[in-house]
Amino acid sequence: MPESRFPRWVYGRGSEPDARFSLANERTFLAWVRTALALIAGGVALEALSLPIHPGLRLAAALVLLGLGLVVPLLGWFNWGLVERAMRDQRPLPASLVGLPVAVGVTVVAVLLVLGVLLR
Incomplete structure (x- = not known):
């Protein structure tokens, strides 16, 4: 039953799209999750490896990466839902919410790290 599937705001409307498109949409979401893991790993590595970069700029860059790692899966999941819902309603697909951030x-x-290397 579509009404019992989560999230209801996605599955509670329209008709079931072709499974290939739904699975492609899910793979895109999972790619954003992998991207978030890489962003988190990069942020941790910047601080853990104590690279010869200006400490304040290195910390700022690490925090930006960690913040992106926190936000990207949430935006990816919300974008997945918007795309799935558009397919169910047979509407044009919305633009990605994740790419620009x-x-x-x-x-x-990159700018912080370049400055950090120049100012060390």
Whole structure:
């Protein structure tokens, strides 16, 4: 029964889409989870390895990576639901909510690290 599936805001409407598209949507969500794990690992590594980078900028970069690692799975899950719901309602797919924050965050980290190397 669709009414008993979680989350109800996704499955409680429309008709069942082709399973291949739903599974592709799920794989995209899981790719964002893997990306979040890599962001978290990068943030931990920056501090754990004590690289020769300006300490304040290194910490800032690590915190940005950890923050992204926290936010990306949540945005990925919400985006998964919006895409699944659009498929169920036979509407055009929405734009990704995750790409821009990741691109901006990684760019900020790169700038912090470049400055950290130059100012050490």
